[in-house]
Amino acid sequence: MCFEPTSVILSRRQVLAGLASGAALVGTAGCLDTNAASGRDSFTGFQSIQDDIAEGQANHPKILKAFGGVYEHRRLTGYVTRIGGTLAKYTEYQQYPYRFTILNTPIVNALALPGGYIYVTRGLLALASSEAELAGVLSHELAHVTARHGAERRGAQQVAQIGLLLGAIGLRAAGLPSGLMQLGQTAAIAAIKGYSREHELEADTLGIRYMSRAGYHPEAMVSFLRSLRAHSKVEAQLQGLPPGEVDQFNIMATHPRTVERVRQAQGQAAGTGNGAKKWGRWGREKYLTQIDGMMFGDDPKQGLIRGNKFIHPGLRFEFRAPKDFILRNGAKRVTGQHPSGAAMVFDMSAVIRRGPAADYLQFGWAANTQLQDLESLTIDGLEGATAWAEGQNQTGPVRIRALAIRREDGRFYRFMYISPLAKAGRWEAPFRRSGLSFRRLDVRSAARIKAQRLLVVTARPEDTIAGLAKTLPYGRFNDAWFRVLNDLAPGQALTAKQRLKVIAS
Ligand SMILES: [Zn+2]
Structure with a gap:
């Protein structure tokens, strides 16, 4: 359920420092602590609770940046904070300054940083259907904090190399639920790394404990896992991925025994004389009332997708992808894919350059590339240049068409269209039409575009x-x-x- 993005957080230097100090830690027995939540002895690599808090504080801004910032909604934030705060009272560690944040992204996710920083996304809140489901998610994340999984994992990382997973990323990232690919490779790495299966199970077990103590029905933990699974299946279809690909990394795969544990928890509750009827509340109506009116999907400030059209009201432009392309809006780029293997990438250059667009294409963006048929053109009154080149990707030989359009500020909008070499002829016209569909929006029509x-x-x-x-x-x-x-x-x-x-x- 949570993909704690540690690799986003650790700088290369920190990782190297960690690995270096790891050598000294191997075989050190002095850093085992008995954790009050998990009841286990855990290896936390000399990290104190104060260290946890400092780590959370330092990394909080990075999480905000990676996940679209804070969703500013006073009522909902108050609601999530109230439920989280109540649940925190039922944990074994009161000394963390628990802090709950709603992230402004349609991605469905929840995560926790060491030291009590808990996050749920807007996408997750839309998917949940009751207060008990939200409480289940928050309890699970609280459990990662109280069981100190972050510190424990850091301890493990100091001992074991972590590079092995890197090679597997490209393909496996495709099977991840909830559009995590939008975050780019580093987050995908973190997502796959996530916590170990043992940590996830422990978080579920502790989570069921916390939510039950707070009076919520533990079955909500299972019902929400089911929703997550259904969601990841639809997302996979949307991205044109085979269903098998999804199942490998979906939420049920990492939480296989949760259902069983919920049954156990219910059994125990029934056995303690509380009786079946006192298993707990769902709070469905209350929850729906709270989320009524919240933003859904992309925030126009970050650009949005409507069918095969991408619109950015903030930067005031729009374009169309070729028919049947599935577009994804990422933090730094928009990507599009066609079931046949054709693809596109749209982004903006970071550097301001003088001179014609053709020069930028030839000597800047595509320097060291053998360009063919370099051509200058005007699109919606802006100067542009396009050319193509042959290349190679995972699927084999491809033709890449590049198009750069100069912005008023001297930066460039950049389109890259990719087709398998054998089908390059078929895609030439649709790619050109897509590039030519680029146009600027006036202030008024941009303002009309609402979330x-x-x-x-x-x-x-x-x-x-x-x-x-x-x-x-x-x-x-x-x-x-x-x-x-x-x-x-x-x-x-x-x-x-x-x-x-x-x-x-
Ligand atoms: Zn988790």
């Missing part, structure tokens, strides 16, 4: 899933997404007066 909102409504007899799902931004996957959002299994019908999450444009 989508999640609204909670009551189903009317005439409502259909297709009808309610059509405002979602996921094209032919709208119905599937709507089902995930509302815990409806494939084929399951709406029931009268059911409370539903819908998306308003």
Whole structure:
């Protein structure tokens, strides 16, 4: 459930320092501590609780940067903080300055930094359907803090090399749920590293303990894992990945025994005389009331995707990808993929350059590349240049078409279109049309572009899933997404007066 992005956090120097000091730590028995939450002796590599807190403090800004910043929503933040604070009272470690943050990203994730920094994303809040599910997520993250998994893992890293995973990233990142690829490779590395399966299970076990003590129904831990799984399947379809690829790294794969443990916890609760009826509350209505009106999907400030169109109201431009391309909006670039293997990457140059766009393309961006058919052109009144080159990627020989368009400030919008060499002819015209579709937006039309909102409504007899799902931004996957959002299994019908999450444009 949580992909603690440690590798984002550690600088190369810190990692090297860690590895160097590791040599000295091997075989040292003096740094085992009995953890009050897990009850285990854990190797935390001399890291004290104060060190945990300092580490959290230092890395908090990096998490904000990687995940779109703070979602500024006073009521929801207060709500999450209240529930988190209540749960924290049931943990074994009160001395952490627990702090709860909602991250402004549609990615579905939750994470924790050592020292009590707990994060849930806007995407996760949209997916959850009850207060108990949110409490389950927060409890799980609290458990990573209290069981000091971060420090323990750091201890392990000091002993063992961590480089082995790096080679596997490219392919495996594809199977990750919730669009983690948007964050680029470093976060993907962290995501795969995550915590060990043992840590995840321990966090679930402790999480079930905390949420049960606070009066929530422990079954919510399982129901939310189920939602996460359904979500990761739809996401995989959206990204054109085979379902098998997803299952390998999905949330159920890392939490296989949670279901079993929830059953045990319920069994214990029933056995202690609290009785089955006192298993705990779900708080579904209350939760839906809280998330009613929250932002859904991309924040226009970060650019948004509508079908095969990318719109950036902040920077005031838009373009269209070729038909049937699936676009993904990342922190630094927009990527697009076609099921046939064609792909595109859009980004902006960091450097300001004088001189014609053709010079930038030839001597700057594509320096040291054998360019063909260099051509100057004008797009929406802006000067541009395009050329192509042959290259090689994981799939084999490819043709790459590069297009640079000069911004008013001397930087460049850059398009890279990639097709398998054998199909290069077929893609030439669609790529050109896509590049030529680039246009600037005036202030007024940019201002009209608003974020989508999640609204909670009551189903009317005439409502259909297709009808309610059509405002979602996921094209032919709208119905599937709507089902995930509302815990409806494939084929399951709406029931009268059911409370539903819908998306308003
Ligand atoms: Zn976790």
